[in-house]
Amino acid sequence: MNPIVAQNPPVATPFFFYLLAAAMIIGGILVITRKNAVHSALALITALLAQAGLYLMLYAPFVAAVQILLYAGGIMVLFLFVIMLISIERTMKERQFNSQWLIGIVAAAALGGLFITVFTKGKSLFPDGHFTYAESGNTQAVADLLYGPHTGMYMFSFEIASLLLLVAIIGAVVMAKKRI
Amino acid sequence: MHDLINYITSYFGSNLTPGAAGNFFWATVYILLVFVGLSIAVIAMNWLERKILAHMQVRLGPMRVGPHGLLQPIADAIKLLLKEDIIPAEADQLVFWIAPFIVVLAAFTVFVVVPFGPTSAITDMNIGILFMLGVSSLSVLGIVTAGWASNSHYPLIGALRSSAQMVSYEVAMGLAVVSAILMTSLHGLGFYGVAASGDTGTLSMIEIVNAQMEQQTWFIFKFFPLGLIAFTIFAIAMVAETNRAPFDLPEAESELTAGFHTEYSGFRWSLFFLAEYSAMIAVSSIAVTLWLGGWLRPFPNALAGRTWDVIFSFFPGLTFLALGAITFYNVARMPRHPLFRIQTMGLAGFGAVLGLIGVVLLIPEISSHVQNVFWFSAKVAAFMYLYIWYRGTFPRYRFDQLMKVGWKVLLPTGLVLLILTAGVGMRDEIWDLLQRVTHS
Numbered sequence: 111m112n113p114i115v116a117q118n119p120p121v122a123t124p125f126f127f128y129l130l131a132a133a134m135i136i137g138g139i140l141v142i143t144r145k146n147a148v149h150s151a152l153a154l155i156t157a158l159l160a161q162a163g164l165y166l167m168l169y170a171p172f173v174a175a176v177q178i179l180l181y182a183g184g185i186m187v188l189f190l191f192v193i194m195l196i197s198i199e200r201t202m203k204e205r206q207f208n209s210q211w212l213i214g215i216v217a218a219a220a221l222g223g224l225f226i227t228v229f230t231k232g233k234s235l236f237p238d239g240h241f242t243y244a245e246s247g248n249t250q251a252v253a254d255l256l257y258g259p260h261t262g263m264y265m266f267s268f269e270i271a272s273l274l275l276l277v278a279i280i281g282a283v284v285m286a287k288k289r290i
Numbered sequence: 291m292h293d294l295i296n297y298i299t300s301y302f303g304s305n306l307t308p309g310a311a312g313n314f315f316w317a318t319v320y321i322l323l324v325f326v327g328l329s330i331a332v333i334a335m336n337w338l339e340r341k342i343l344a345h346m347q348v349r350l351g352p353m354r355v356g357p358h359g360l361l362q363p364i365a366d367a368i369k370l371l372l373k374e375d376i377i378p379a380e381a382d383q384l385v386f387w388i389a390p391f392i393v394v395l396a397a398f399t400v401f402v403v404v405p406f407g408p409t410s411a412i413t414d415m416n417i418g419i420l421f422m423l424g425v426s427s428l429s430v431l432g433i434v435t436a437g438w439a440s441n442s443h444y445p446l447i448g449a450l451r452s453s454a455q456m457v458s459y460e461v462a463m464g465l466a467v468v469s470a471i472l473m474t475s476l477h478g479l480g481f482y483g484v485a486a487s488g489d490t491g492t493l494s495m496i497e498i499v500n501a502q503m504e505q506q507t508w509f510i511f512k513f514f515p516l517g518l519i520a521f522t523i524f525a526i527a528m529v530a531e532t533n534r535a536p537f538d539l540p541e542a543e544s545e546l547t548a549g550f551h552t553e554y555s556g557f558r559w560s561l562f563f564l565a566e567y568s569a570m571i572a573v574s575s576i577a578v579t580l581w582l583g584g585w586l587r588p589f590p591n592a593l594a595g596r597t598w599d600v601i602f603s604f605f606p607g608l609t610f611l612a613l614g615a616i617t618f619y620n621v622a623r624m625p626r627h628p629l630f631r632i633q634t635m636g637l638a639g640f641g642a643v644l645g646l647i648g649v650v651l652l653i654p655e656i657s658s659h660v661q662n663v664f665w666f667s668a669k670v671a672a673f674m675y676l677y678i679w680y681r682g683t684f685p686r687y688r689f690d691q692l693m694k695v696g697w698k699v700l701l702p703t704g705l706v707l708l709i710l711t712a713g714v715g716m717r718d719e720i721w722d723l724l725q726r727v728t729h730s
Contacts, residue, residue: 148438152385171415171416172417182428194437194446195450
């Protein structure tokens, strides 16, 4: 058991950050502006993959791998599966409508304001913390936080989340099947 | 210039993979080596599949292009490159164009973490096996988009079948993989392997093989028969994941002409072909790494010692010498007609090359370096033969049968297996807990 020690410091970090962030933003904009739902889904996949890249840059390879495995490889396939059955010709002709633009603008402005506030005076808002990179043992670190005998502080919330998913699965089965 | 040479030679003493050591030069060299090796393997598979399948069906297979059809794959490749590249008028141009590249990218990127030897991998990741599963699950996106973008009935049905099938079997596959990962940290049971050294398991491909080395057992034999059942689930699911017979519903020729790639031609079609075969090699190497001891030679512990090392180091060379001998046997069987003279000479040349490789591999310095790669490739090759054998043996499943096998047989078996594996591995802790509960 010899954990891999990164011998070289990370290279071109700002470049990759801006590249991935730009990919995410462009992908996100394309998701809501494309009329063709399959193109939207592909743009969403790009955004999700770029997000996985950002997780990698935050020294969280486990989260990045799960992001690719679940979102890009699993959920988006189901999305596409459903979208493919929609008649694209009809949706292309329909006018895009947006009846909740006022609420949308308010929500976007509030979120943007929050981000700008955090960005401008983030240092004073958050307590000084010591950050340790757990790149070589990221999976073990996540497991420790979830299940560790003394460090497993998120076990309860994790189990609650899994219960929520179980309820959703059973609900889907009950709603889809008339007679069980 | 001097710095550059220093940089290149600085890797030689390292016992890490080039990616982990952070050496860009050797990482690039390894990437190129893997790429070239894969391309050769796909070409060889193309010929072998047609030949073996033909012999299973008492046919001769390709015999015209080159002796015993040896040059047939090259002729096919040239034909594909020269063919007209058709994009249907009603197709979604952009998506149609992107789809083959998604499939090829996903199929080749997984080889970044495949461990051909303790240091002969491009890189070693803490999340190795997750990375492989995640990236290979992206290939279904390419298949689905290809089927949809063709804007045609058969491809769309093929894509729908493919996405349903791959998503279903991914679940069973994941459960089997998790039970193998659990074994990296669990204590063995008596005869079947010794205790694990560390308390923590690992997801790194290289460390998984090292764990099998330390525990002195391949995981297929650990907690017998649990490891074997997990391996069986994976072996079934991986055939379904790669859309191969008997799970080749997405490209069922008799029902859907060619499934999701019906509308593709020429170079783009050959990309799908390339991706399919390299995906087969990729999942086979996952199976080899997790259950069959990766690059470890047979019996590294039971038959340890200098003598056995020397005996086993002859295997790579002897294999190629045997292949050369078979080729020369067939040279002797070639027709004695003047028209066949060039073919006979070509076959003899091929045999000579194989024999020469065999002789070179017998040199101790070289064989000690390629031994790991040889054992890994040999195990993967066995899986490749199994793929062809399945195709020649089993009839295609019906779609409802396919779903039944995936969700009602493999998934429950996998779940029970996972619980049993964890239970057997933690038997001491569970026993302690029971005693504490009953005595208090």
